[in-house]
Amino acid sequence: MxxxxxxxxxxxxxxxxxxxxxxxxxxxxxxxxxxxxxxxxxxxxxxxxxxxxxxxxxxxxxxxxxxxxxxxxxxxxxxxxxxxxxxxxxxxxxxxxxxxxxxxxxxxxxxxxxxxxxxxxxxxxxxxxxxxxxxxxxxxxxxxxxxxxxxxxxxxxxxxxxxxxxxxxxAHEAQLKMLRYQLNPHFLFNTLNAISTLILEQQTELANRMVTRLSSFLRYSLDNDPMLKITLKQELKALQLYLDIEKVRFEERLNLELMIDDDAQDALIPSLLLQPLVENSIKYGIARAEDGGTIRIGAKVFAGDLLIQLSDDGPGVDLVDGEIPEAKGVGLRNTRERLFELYGSQHSFRLSETDPHGLTISIRIPCEKR
Known part of the structure; x- marks a missing residue:
């Protein structure tokens, strides 16, 4: 040497x-x-x-x-x-x-x-x-x-x-960081609006709880390098921080069901990959349903790939060639671009309709473990 x-x-x-x-x-x-x-x-x-x-x-x-x-x-x-x-x-x-x-x-x-x-x-x-x-x-x-x-x-x-x-x-690193950090302001804007509403309605206890949970989520978000990958198990813990915030708004109207195979728990995925997708489901699915709804997240390993499926039972959207026409949100677009930057042609990101109603997001990426 x-x-x-x-x-x-x-x-x-x-x-x-x-x-x-x-x-x-x-x-x-x-x-x-x-x-x-x-x-x-x-x-x-x-x-x-x-x-x-x-x-x-x-x-x-x-x-x-x-x-x-x-x-x-x-x-x-x-x-x-x-x-x-x-x-x-x-x-x-x-x-x-x-x-x-x-x-x-x-x-x-x-x-x-x-x-x-x-x-x-x-x-x-x-x-x-x-x-x-x-x-x-x-x-x-x-x-x-x-x-x-x-x-x-x-x-x-x-x-x-x-x-x-x-x-x-x-340039690749800057692109990935831009896409990851672009999600936080979008989520932060919605959360601050909710806190402002709670304060105006004089629900100070709920507002304080929401600020505390927001602080925990943002601390987690800033402490994790967007260039590094984390296990699916860690990602779900981070997702729970986000859902704790949304639970303040929706209470019992928001439910989460997990169907994660044991061999998928340790699979590596980009940090905070699921949060913008869940946020999208809440915004366009759960929030528009009078009785709320359920978000289901499933993951398994098949043929060397990690298969992740996220679905909701909201009112759904009309898809055109597997895309949401005239969609203006950044969550789905940024997630798609992050996956392309990281995996290129070795991934797939597909939207479909949930039976009988709702939206399903299917992701396939190479299964990597530490």
Whole structure:
């Protein structure tokens, strides 16, 4: 883990790739390949390879400084610097290699004696040396430069991609929070109106009880992060806080029936998912019925999904293609949008008529547990 975190630093990663790449070239690309082709190498050839590898390391460090200076320049400037820098570095490297080989590590007498021992292979060696003297320096420097630019642009692409993902995640989170918090003012407006009515009718005890329960519900609402999911069991407890408030208004006219399977109790759902749906049932169902009514909530797990059904026996509404025409409330719309933001195509939200009258809301979401 320490090695991985150490390599995440760009400077550390550069030195690992830089020194590792040159070491591989020296050991395999130069010394190993030459020995494999000829079967034997000149005296002190290993030392020669080591020296020219170090020179290559120094020259490419100079290229790194040059490329760093033109990094923010126009693309055509970078292209010219890429080609020109690679050519000059390759030319300088080959001149150094020739001078070192023939004037320092090997004398003319040693080279001549070694050529005689090679026999027919000496001609192959001369051809290899000729091609190498003209192409090796430039090709190696071009390859190093190409890798340098490729890695730099790849890291920029990764940073832009990570930034875009973070922005999308922040927008997604902001959207969810907006939808969740948009419910509270709607509910708060209705509750304050009810408290105001109770005060005007001088029912101070009921008004005080309603304010206390409202405080408990809002505290619960604000303490729960809308980005987190809670168990259905916890959601029903929160729903009971809301119903305690509505009970002050409707008393015995409001009834709740729960049919929750045991394996659905621990299923995770978005916090305060059911409250706006129950509020909708009370507003358009129970409140419009002279004798009130009953709200039924059922939940079960089936085929890896959590199925939730909420129904009331109010007067109901006329549905058109499974939608309430000209509906202006925010509860159903926000719930639908929250589910879409969280689950995408892996959910369903459907409205239907309750038999013999009323409205039924059916929700299907993936069954998740802690």
């Amino acid at each position: 320490k090695i991985r975190s150490w390599l995440e630093d760009q400077r550390h990663l550069f030195w690992v790739l830089h020194l590792g790449g040159w070491a591989a070239w020296g050991l395999i690309g130069k010394y190993g390949l030459t020995r494999a082709m000829l079967g034997e190498v000149a005296p002190h050839y290993a030392a020669y390879v080591g020296v020219i590898t170090v020179i290559g390391i120094v020259l490419t460090l100079g290229l790194r400084i040059l490329y760093h200076r033109v990094w923010k320049s126009p693309l055509w400037v970078q292209a010219i610097t890429f080609l020109g820098g690679s050519y000059l570095a390759g030319y300088a490297w080959m001149r150094c290699r020739g001078y070192i080989y023939y004037n320092w590590l090997e004398t003319a007498k040693d080279v001549e004696a070694w050529m005689e021992r090679l026999g027919d292979a000496a001609e192959v060696y001369q051809k290899v040396s000729f091609v190498e003297s003209h192409l090796s320096g430039l090709s190696v420097m071009l390859a190093w430069s190409a890798l340098y630019f490729a890695i730099k642009y790849y890291r920029i692409f990764q940073e832009v991609r990570e930034s875009a993902l973070k922005s999308a995640a922040m």
